[in-house]
Amino acid sequence: SQQGEEDPQALSIQEGENATMNCSYKTSINNLQWYRQNSGRGLVHLILIRSNEREKHSGRLRVTLDTSKKSSSLLITASRAADTASYFCATDKAAGNKLTFGGGTRVLVKP
Amino acid sequence: SQTIHQWPATLVQPVGSPLSLECTVEGTSNPNLYWYRQAAGRGLQLLFYSVGIGQISSEVPQNLSASRPQDRQFILSSKKLLLSDSGFYLCAWTEGGAGQPQHFGDGTRLSIL
Numbered sequence: 492s493q494q495g496e497e498d499p500q501a502l503s504i505q506e507g508e509n510a511t512m513n514c515s516y517k518t519s520i521n522n523l524q525w526y527r528q529n530s531g532r533g534l535v536h537l538i539l540i541r542s543n544e545r546e547k548h549s550g551r552l553r554v555t556l557d558t559s560k561k562s563s564s565l566l567i568t569a570s571r572a573a574d575t576a577s578y579f580c581a582t583d584k585a586a587g588n589k590l591t592f593g594g595g596t597r598v599l600v601k602p
Numbered sequence: 603s604q605t606i607h608q609w610p611a612t613l614v615q616p617v618g619s620p621l622s623l624e625c626t627v628e629g630t631s632n633p634n635l636y637w638y639r640q641a642a643g644r645g646l647q648l649l650f651y652s653v654g655i656g657q658i659s660s661e662v663p664q665n666l667s668a669s670r671p672q673d674r675q676f677i678l679s680s681k682k683l684l685l686s687d688s689g690f691y692l693c694a695w696t697e698g699g700a701g702q703p704q705h706f707g708d709g710t711r712l713s714i715l
Contacts, residue, residue: 522701533608533692533706534646541701579645581704588634588696589661590704592645 497580497596505601510567512596514580515560521583523556524590525565528577537565537578572602604629608693608707616715621666621680623710625693628674633695635676636704637668640690652676653698688714 498513514523522541526534540547540556540563547554553566567574577597581590608625615621627633634653638646648661650668658668665684669677676693690711694704 524703531690531709531711533708534694534704536703536705539701539703583700588698588700588702588704589648589651591648592638594645595643597643 497578497593499596500594501597501599503599503601504570506570506572508570510570510574510598510600512565512578512598514563514565514593516580516582517561518584520558523563524581524583525552525554526579526581526592528579528595530576534579567598570600572600574598575600604695604705606693606695606705606707608710610710611708612711614713614715615683617685618682621678621683621687621712623678623691623712625676625678625707626674627695630674630695630697632673632698634698635670636694636696637676637678638692638694640692640709642690646692650678683714685714688712
């Protein structure tokens with residue numbers, strides 16, 4: 492079963508708008524990571540937030556983590572057409588750095 | 603810098619035929635290596651991972667096997683493919699230790715006819 496579940500499954504916005512997606516998980520984690528996947532390509536790591544962190548920024552990306560609610564959010568500000576992709580959260584809860592991925596959010600940014 | 607190579611990019615195979623997908627990593631030593639499968643429009647399912655040469659952990663029972671004959675080489679195999687083996691196969695590596703990001707190859711699109 493999936494440890495992380497993203498919400499919404501799909502998101503369509505206009506260029507310049509913000510895109511927000513959420514991830515919920517079920518068990519305690521060491522860290523939570525967000526990845527991006529362009530159609531037909533491999534995943535690219537975006538940002539990692541540790542269980543003792545609440546918020547992290549990287550460029551136009553902002554990630555929050557609420558361990559009490561077992562949830563995380565990814566915000567992409569001032570979206571661009573090039574941000575069109577699927578976004579996945581992944582949790583790391585055991586030794587060996589095994590990640591458990593959610594089902595992803597498909598984001599379409601219309602120019 | 604580190605790079606990961608995965609091939610072939612696309613593969614069409616008949617049911618019952620064998621399979622060998624290869625993944626190699628350059629620019630790092632003793633990486634953790636992973637094989638994932640992704641169904642269309644879905645998340646990734648971890649199939650196998652390896653923390654060293656000859657060390658393979660299987661996550662789900664299935665028709666596939668993995669081997670790591672060299673430090674930076676990871677091979678996914680099957681003796682007889684099933685229709686249900688169709689999918690997008692991704693290889694990834696990470697440095698050892700918890701909390702490291704994974705770096706992915708560009709995947710192999712496998713279609714079984």
